[in-house]
Amino acid sequence: MKKNIKNIIAIVFILLTGTTLKAQDAKYIGAMQSGLKMFSEAKTSADYVAASNQFERIGTQVKTEWLPFYYAAYTQLINNTTLTNTDEKDAAMDKAQELIDKAAAINPKESEIFAMKGYIKFMKIYVNPMARMQSGMGAAITDLETAKALNPANPRPYFILAQNTFYTPEAFGGGKTAAKAKFTEAAAKFDAFKTSNPMMPNWGVERNASLLAECK
Amino acid sequence: MKTILIFLILLLIIGESQAQTLIIGSVKDAKAKPVIGASISIKDSYDGTSTDSLGKFSFKSSESGEKIVLFSAVGFGMDSVKIVLSGTPLNLNLVLKEKLNALNAVTITAGSFEASDSKKGVVLSSLDVATTAGAVADVYAALQTLPGTQPAAAESGLFVRGGAATETNTYFDGLLVKNPFNTQLPDIASRGRFSPFMFKGTTFSAGGYSAVYGQALSSALILESKDLPEKTTTDISLMTVGAGLDQTIRFKNSALSFGGSYINLKPAFSVLKQATDWNHEPTSAGGTVTYKLKVAKTGMLKSYTEYSKSDVSLNTNDLNTQAKSFFSNDNKNLYTNLSYQDYIGNDWKINCGFSASNNSDDGEQAINNYGRTDRLIQAKATVTKYIGQLSTIKFGSDFLSSHRDESWNGLSRSYNDKLTSAYAESDIFLSNDLVARIGLRAEHSSYLNQNNFAPRVSLAYKTGKGSQVSFAYGEFFQNPDDQYLVQTSNLDFQNATHYMANFQKMKDGQTFRIEAYYKKYNDLVKSAPNLNNNGYGYAKGIDLFWRDKKTFNGVDYWISYSYLDTKRDFSNYPSAVTPEFGAKHSLNIVYKQFFSKLKSYVGATYSVASGRPFYNPNATEFMSDKTKPYQNLSINVSYLTSVFGKYTVIYASVSNLPGFKNVYGYHYSNDGQFRESVQPPALRNIFLGMFITIGDNTYKN
Numbered sequence: 001m002k003k004n005i006k007n008i009i010a011i012v013f014i015l016l017t018g019t020t021l022k023a024q025d026a027k028y029i030g031a032m033q034s035g036l037k038m039f040s041e042a043k044t045s046a047d048y049v050a051a052s053n054q055f056e057r058i059g060t061q062v063k064t065e066w067l068p069f070y071y072a073a074y075t076q077l078i079n080n081t082t083l084t085n086t087d088e089k090d091a092a093m094d095k096a097q098e099l100i101d102k103a104a105a106i107n108p109k110e111s112e113i114f115a116m117k118g119y120i121k122f123m124k125i126y127v128n129p130m131a132r133m134q135s136g137m138g139a140a141i142t143d144l145e146t147a148k149a150l151n152p153a154n155p156r157p158y159f160i161l162a163q164n165t166f167y168t169p170e171a172f173g174g175g176k177t178a179a180k181a182k183f184t185e186a187a188a189k190f191d192a193f194k195t196s197n198p199m200m201p202n203w204g205v206e207r208n209a210s211l212l213a214e215c216k
Numbered sequence: 217m218k219t220i221l222i223f224l225i226l227l228l229i230i231g232e233s234q235a236q237t238l239i240i241g242s243v244k245d246a247k248a249k250p251v252i253g254a255s256i257s258i259k260d261s262y263d264g265t266s267t268d269s270l271g272k273f274s275f276k277s278s279e280s281g282e283k284i285v286l287f288s289a290v291g292f293g294m295d296s297v298k299i300v301l302s303g304t305p306l307n308l309n310l311v312l313k314e315k316l317n318a319l320n321a322v323t324i325t326a327g328s329f330e331a332s333d334s335k336k337g338v339v340l341s342s343l344d345v346a347t348t349a350g351a352v353a354d355v356y357a358a359l360q361t362l363p364g365t366q367p368a369a370a371e372s373g374l375f376v377r378g379g380a381a382t383e384t385n386t387y388f389d390g391l392l393v394k395n396p397f398n399t400q401l402p403d404i405a406s407r408g409r410f411s412p413f414m415f416k417g418t419t420f421s422a423g424g425y426s427a428v429y430g431q432a433l434s435s436a437l438i439l440e441s442k443d444l445p446e447k448t449t450t451d452i453s454l455m456t457v458g459a460g461l462d463q464t465i466r467f468k469n470s471a472l473s474f475g476g477s478y479i480n481l482k483p484a485f486s487v488l489k490q491a492t493d494w495n496h497e498p499t500s501a502g503g504t505v506t507y508k509l510k511v512a513k514t515g516m517l518k519s520y521t522e523y524s525k526s527d528v529s530l531n532t533n534d535l536n537t538q539a540k541s542f543f544s545n546d547n548k549n550l551y552t553n554l555s556y557q558d559y560i561g562n563d564w565k566i567n568c569g570f571s572a573s574n575n576s577d578d579g580e581q582a583i584n585n586y587g588r589t590d591r592l593i594q595a596k597a598t599v600t601k602y603i604g605q606l607s608t609i610k611f612g613s614d615f616l617s618s619h620r621d622e623s624w625n626g627l628s629r630s631y632n633d634k635l636t637s638a639y640a641e642s643d644i645f646l647s648n649d650l651v652a653r654i655g656l657r658a659e660h661s662s663y664l665n666q667n668n669f670a671p672r673v674s675l676a677y678k679t680g681k682g683s684q685v686s687f688a689y690g691e692f693f694q695n696p697d698d699q700y701l702v703q704t705s706n707l708d709f710q711n712a713t714h715y716m717a718n719f720q721k722m723k724d725g726q727t728f729r730i731e732a733y734y735k736k737y738n739d740l741v742k743s744a745p746n747l748n749n750n751g752y753g754y755a756k757g758i759d760l761f762w763r764d765k766k767t768f769n770g771v772d773y774w775i776s777y778s779y780l781d782t783k784r785d786f787s788n789y790p791s792a793v794t795p796e797f798g799a800k801h802s803l804n805i806v807y808k809q810f811f812s813k814l815k816s817y818v819g820a821t822y823s824v825a826s827g828r829p830f831y832n833p834n835a836t837e838f839m840s841d842k843t844k845p846y847q848n849l850s851i852n853v854s855y856l857t858s859v860f861g862k863y864t865v866i867y868a869s870v871s872n873l874p875g876f877k878n879v880y881g882y883h884y885s886n887d888g889q890f891r892e893s894v895q896p897p898a899l900r901n902i903f904l905g906m907f908i909t910i911g912d913n914t915y916k917n
Contacts, residue, residue, distance in 0.1 A: 031262040049253030049290075050266035057257045057264045085724060095290045131341040138446040169812050172856065173863070 031058045032068065032199055039075050048079035056099060066110060067199060069103035073116055074203075077123055086127055093124045111151030112201045118143035119160045126167070133172070140164075155189030159204045162186050166211055176215045183212035237301040240274040241308030243267050243287060251312050254289035259296070277301055291315060314648050321606055321648050322678040326686035326718040326731065327424035329362050329761075332417040339727055339763065346412040348806055349819035350850030350871050352903055354407045355418065356397075359437070360823075361804040363731070363759030363776040364422035366797070367825050367846055370880035370894050372397040372406040375797040376422050377735060378755025378782030379434025382697055383712075386437045387429055389518060389555040390567060392616065394592040395575040399498065399526045399547040403880070403894045409522065409549070414506075416442040422759070423714040423733060424688030427639040427655030427672050428598060428612065433694040433712040433737070441518055444508050445471050447911050453477070455905035456484050462504075470509040477502055479526075485898070492897040493531040495542070500526030515558035522551045533892055534582070535885035544579040551575075563602040567612075570595050587623035590698070592616065604645070611640040620698045631701045633663035641672075649678035661695060661709070668693040668709045683721040690714050696741040696749075708749045711738040725765035727774075732758050740786035753784025753792060773807045793839040796881055799825040799846070817854040823847070830881040833888035847876040863909045871901040 035058060038051035052075035059068030076096035083089045097120055104113050121140035125132040147157035162182030168174025190205040243254040250271020257264030258277050265275035267289075277283075280301045285308065288294035292312040299306055331340035344358075351357035356374055360367055364377050373381030386396040388410070397406040412418070417440035425436045445464050453460040462475030482497040502524025509517040529544035555569035576589040598612030614637045621630040641655030653674040660667045672690035679685055693709040700707060716733035733756065740751025763774035780800055785792035802825040810817050827842035835841055852869035872878075880894040 027262055044269075046253050046266075046269050053253070053255035053264070053266040056255060058262060060257070061260065061262055091290050128341075130343055135446070170815065 028058065028062055028065070029199075032071075035068070035071060036199070039071065039078075042075070042078075045079055045082045048075050048082065051075045052079065052095075052099075059099075059102065064106065066103040066107040066113065069099050069106070070113060070116060070201065073097075073099035073103065073120065074201075077116075077120055080123055089127045090124070093120060093127065096120045097124075109150060111147045111154045112156065114143050114147035114150060115154060115156040115160060118147060118157065122160065122164050153189065153193060155186050155193050155208075156201065156204050158182065158186035158189050159208045162208070163211060166215070180212065180215035183208055183215060187212060235280065235303045236276045236278050237280070237303050238274070238276050238305040239285075239299075239308060240272070240305065241310060242270075242272045243289070243310045243312055244271055245292070245312055245314060251289050251292065254287055254292070254310075254312060256285060256287045256310075258301075259284040259286055285310075287312065315605070321645065322651050322676045322684050324643075324651060324653055324674045324676045324686055324688075325684065325720050325729075326674055326676070326688035326716050327714070327733075328419055328421040330417070330419045332419075339722075339729070339761070340418075342412065342415060342418060344808075345415075345418050347808065347817065347819055347852075347854070349808075349821040349852040349869065350823070350848065351821075352407075352852075352869050352871075353412055355410065355412045355415075355437070355439070356408045357405075358412070359420050361774075361776060361806050361821055362420060362422075363729075363761050363778045363802075364435075366778065366780070366799045366802040367823050367848065368797070369405050369846075369848075369878065369896055370403045371797075372400055374435060374437070376435035377733060377757060377759075377778075378753075378780055378784070378795075378798055379712075379735075380795070380797060383432060383434035383694065384437060385429075385432035385435075386439065388439050388520070388553055388571070389441055389569055390428070390438075390596060390598070391553050391555070391569045391571040391594050392431060392592070393551070393571075394573050394590055394618070395549055395551070398500070398524075399528060399545050399577070401498075401528065401530070401545065402532060402543065404492070404897060409524070409551070410439065414441055414520075415439045423735065424672070424674060424690050424716055426653070427641045427657040427670065428610070430614075430637050430639075430657055430659055430670070431616070431635070431694050433692050433710060434735070441520065443516060444469075444510060445473070450910040451475075452908040452910070453905060454908075456903060457481055469511075470507070473504070473506040475504050484902075488898040488900065488902060490897050491895050491899075493540070495529040495531055495544070496527060498526060498528040500524055500547075511556075511558065515556065517554075517556045519554045520552065522549070524549050529579070535883060535890045535892060536887075538890070541582045543581050546578045547576070549573070549575045565600040565602070566597070567600070568595075568597040584625050585623075587621070587628075589619075589621040591619040606645040606651075607643055609640070609642040611638075613638045620702055622702050629702045631663055631698075631705065633661055633695065633701070635662070635695070636660050651676050659693060659709075663701065663705050664695070664707060664709065665705070666708050668711075682723045683719070686718040686720070688714065688716050688718075700741050700743070700747055704747050707741060707747060708739055710740050710749070710751075712736065713738070726767075727761065727763040729761040730758065732756075737784060737786075740784065742786055743788050744790075751784065751786035751789075753782065753786065755780065755782035755784075755798075757781055770812075771807070771809045773805065775806075776802075776804045778802045790838055794829050796828050796830055796839070799828050801826045815856045817856070818851070819853075820849065820851045822849045828881060831884070832882070832891075833884050833886075843879050843881060846878050846880075848878070849873050849876075859906075859908055863911070865907045867903075867905045867907065869901075869903045871903075872896075872899060875899050 035051055035054040038054055042048045042051050052072045055068045055072035059072060073096040076092050080089050080092040083092060100113060100116050100120060107113060118140045121136060125136045144157040144161050147154060162179050165174045165182055166179035186208050190208060195202045243251040245251055252267060252269055252271060254267040256273050258279055261279050263277040263279060265273050267273045282300050284296050285299055286294060286296050287310050289312060293315045295312060330338040331342055331345050332338045345355055346353050348358040348361055359365060359374060366375050368375050371381055374384040375381055376384055386393040396408055398409060400406055419438040421436045429436045445466055448466045449464050451462040458477060458479035460475060460477035462473060464471060464473040478501045480499045485494060485497050504522045507519045511517055526547045531540040532543055534541040551573040553571035557567045559565050571594045573592045578587045594616050596614035598610055600608050600610040602608050616635040619632050637657060637659045639657040644652045655672040657670040670691040670693055674688040676684055676686040692712045696707045696710060713736045716731055718731040720729045735755040737753040739749040740753060742748050742751045757778060757780040760777040765772045780798060782798045783792045783794055805822045807820045825846045827845050829839045829842050831839055832841040850871040851873055855866040857864050882891045882893055884891045
C-alpha cells in the first residue's frame with residue numbers, strides 16, 4: 001500500500017506538471033491557431049489588424065517564440081494591400097518592420113525572418129516607387145539573399161524576388177519574361193519544401209503558381 | 217485508492233475550467249473619436265482582443281485577481297489600466313493619446329517648399345526637381361516653376377517675391393555657397409553649378425526661414441547632399457553639349473567618387489540659330505571629388521570638392537557708338553566643403569561644417585581689362601537637443617570670411633569682411649497639432665562694423681487630417697552687394713521683414729496650398745547721389761499651388777500661380793517703382809507622365825508671365841513701360857533602355873517648342889535714340905543626351 005501511495009504520488013506529480021506544461025503549450029498553440037484562423041478568414045483591414053494584434057499579444061506573452069511576431073508582421077504586410085491611403089500604408093509597413101525586428105531579436109538566424117524583412121522593404125518601396133526605388137532596392141535584395149543563404153530550401157525568398165521582378169516595369173529590368181524563370185525556380189523550391197510543424201510558414205505556393213500562369 | 221484517483225481527476229478538471237470574466241468597452245482618442253484596430257490585452261496572459269470598426273471590444277478572460285490591461289494602436293502610444301477580475305462583467309472606456317511623431321505631427325510650411333524622398337508630407341521629391349521639363353536638370357530653373365518665383369531667362373538666379381536675384385542664397389549642407397552659378401554673361405541666364413542628383417533633400421524657402429541661415433533677404437535654397445551611395449558604379453554622359461564620366465567606388469563604410477566633364481556649346485550653337493554674336497562659344501572643363509564616410513553607428517562625414525574652368529567671348533552692340541563691343545570671360549572656380557554630423561547619446565546631435573571657395577573672372581570688356589576674385593571661408597557648428605519626441609532646441613555659430621578683389625585696367629580695389637554669427641532656435645510642440653518655432657540670429661560684420669539682431673517666429677496648427685495653417689514672421693539681414701562693398705565700408709546691413717500666412721491641404725496624392733505674404737524692405741543700398749542705405753520698398757502677394765497625382769491615372773501635374781505687387785527705391789532709382797524683376801502674374805503648369813509600354817517618361821512645362829517693367833529714357837515716367845507677356849512651352853522625354861546590357865537613359869528636351877518670341881527688356885543708347893531688345897540667344901533650345909550607368913556588383917551588403 002505504502003509503495004502504491006508512493007507510486008500514485010509520483011504519477012500524480014508527473015500528471016500535474018505534465019498538465020501545467022501542456023496547459024501552457026496548449027494555450028500557446030490554441031492562441032496561435034485562433035490567430036491563424038483570424039488571419040485566414042480576414043477580409044477587411046480591421047480583420048487583419050485584429051489578427052496581427054492577436055499574434056503580437058502572443059509574442060509579448062511567450063517572449064521566446066519568433067513565430068507570433070513573424071505572423072504579426074506578415075498580417076500587417078497583407079493589411080497594407082487592403083489600404084489605399086499612402087500614410088496608412090506607410091504606418092502599416094512601419095508596424096510590420098517593428099514586429100519583424102522583434103522576431104529577429106528572438107531568432108537572429110532564421111531564413112523566414114530575413115525573407116519577411118526583405119518583403120517588408122519591397123512593400124515599403126511600392127508605397128512610393130518613384131522616390132524609393134533607387135535608394136531602397138539594395139537593402140531589400142540583401143535581406144532576401146541572406147534568407148537564401150540561411151536556408152537554401154526556403155522557397156519564399158525566391159518567390160518574393162520573382163514577384164518583385166514581375167511588378168517591376170520592363171524598363172527597369174523587370175517584366176513577365178524576366179519573372180517567369182524566377183517563378184519557375186521558386187515553384188521547384190515549393191515542391192520540395194516540407195514544414196517541420198504545421199504552424200511554420202508555408203505560404204506563397206498558390207500565388208507563385210498563379211503569377212507564373214500569368215507569365216505564360 | 218479509487219477515491220483518491222477520482223479526487224485527483226476532479227482537481228485537474230477544476231484546474232482547467234476557472235471562472236471567466238467578460239470585459240467589454242471602447243477605445244477612443246483624445247477627441248473622442250473611436251480608435252479602430254486597437255489591441256487590448258491582459259498583461260502576462262494570452263487574453264485580449266482588438267477594437268472593431270466602431271472602436272468597441274468584448275472578450276472573456278479566465279484570469280482572476282488584480283491585473284493590468286494594456287492597450288495600444290498604430291499611430292498611438294501604449295497605455296494601461298488596473299482592473300480586478302472576479303467574474304463580474306467589466307465595462308472599460310479607454311482613451312488613447314496620439315503618439316507624438318513625425319508621421320502625424322504638424323510641420324512648419326509657411327514660406328517653404330521641400331523636396332525630399334525620406335520625409336513624409338513633402339510636396340516634391342528630389343526626382344521632381346531633376347525631371348521638370350524646360351529645366352534640363354538645373355535646380356534653379358526647376359524651382360522657377362514653383363509659386364513665389366518668376367521666369368528669369370535673362371538673368372541668373374531666382375527672383376523671389378519681388379526680391380532681386382542677389383537676395384536668394386544657396387546653402388550646401390548648411391554652408392553658404394558664394395558662387396552657385398556658372399559664368400555670368402550679359403543678359404543670359406547661367407545654370408547652377410550643382411547637379412540635382414547630388415542631393416537627397418532640397419528646401420526652397422520663399423521667406424520666413426530658420427535662424428540657422430543668414431545673409432539672404434528674400435529666399436534660401438537649402439541643399440542636403442546624399443548619404444553613402446549603395447554601389448560601385450560608373451556613369452557616362454554623352455550630350456550634344458559635351459561629355460562626362462563619373463566613377464563611384466563603394467567601400468564597406470565609405471565611398472569615393474570622382475568625375476570629370478567637358479562642355480562645348482559650339483556644335484549645338486552652330487545648329488540652333490543664335491541671336492547672340494558669339495566669338496568663342498562657351499566651353500568649360502571641370503572635375504569633382506566626393507568622399508563620404510560613415511563614422512561608428514550614427515556619424516556621417518561628407519566632403520565635396522569641385523574645380524572648373526570656363527571660357528567664353530562674344531560681341532555685343534554698343535548702342536552709343538553703333539559699333540560691336542567685345543566681351544570675354546575666363547572663369548576659374550574652386551569650391552570645397554566638409555561636413556560632419558553625429559548623434560551623441562539619445563538626445564543630442566551635432567552638425568559642423570567648413571567650406572572654402574575661390575572664384576575668379578578675368579576678361580575684356582570693350583577695350584578694357586577687368587578682373588574679379590571672390591574668396592569665401594566658412595566654419596559653422598550647430599548643436600541640437602531633442603526634447604521629448606519632437607521638440608528641439610538648437611544653437612550654433614558661424615563664421616564667414618569674405619573677400620573680393622576687383623581690377624579695371626590695372627587699377628584695383630578690394631574688401632575683407634569677417635561676419636560672425638550666433639543663433640538659437642527652438643521647435644516647441646505643444647501637441648501633435650500645434651508647433652511654435654522661435655529663433656534669434658545675431659550677426660556682426662567687421663567691415664561694416666555693424667550688428668544686427670533678427671528674431672524669427674513661426675507657428676503651425678493642424679486643422680484636420682492633412683490640412684494645416686501656418687504663420688511666420690521674421691527679420692532678415694544681408695550685407696550690401698559686393699559691387700558696393702568694394703567702394704565703401706560706410707554702409708549698413710540691408711533689412712527685410714517678412715509676414716506670411718499659409719494654408720495647406722494634402723490628401724491622397726493631391727496638394728493644395730495658398731499663401732499670402734507681406735514683405736517690407738528697409739535700408740536697401742542706393743547708389744545715387746552717393747552710396748547710402750536710404751532705399752526701401754515692399755512686396756505683397758498671393759501664391760497658389762495645386763498638385764494632383766490622383767485624378768488622371770499615371771499623370772502627375774502641378775499648377776502654380778503667383779500674384780505680386782511690389783515697389784522699391786534702390787540702386788540708381790529716382791523713386792519707388794516696380795523693378796524689372798516684378799512681373800505681376802506668373803503661372804506655371806508642369807506635367808509628367810510615365811508611359812510604361814514605351815518605357816518613356818514624358819514631361820511638359822508651360823509658363824506664362826505678365827510683362828516686366830523696363831527703363832525707357834524717352835518715357836515721361838521712370839520704369840513705366842512694360843514688355844509684352846512672356847510665354848514658354850518646353851517638353852522633355854526620357855527613354856529608359858539598355859545599351860550593351862547597361863542601364864541607359866536617353867534624354868531629349870526642347871525648350872520653347874512653339875517658338876514664342878520673348879523679349880525680357882530693352883537696352884537704350886544714352887541719348888535714347890537707339891534701342892535693342894534683350895532676347896534669349898536662341899529661339900528654341902534642343903538638348904540630347906545619353907546617360908549610361910554601369911553598376912558593379914563586387915560590393916554587396
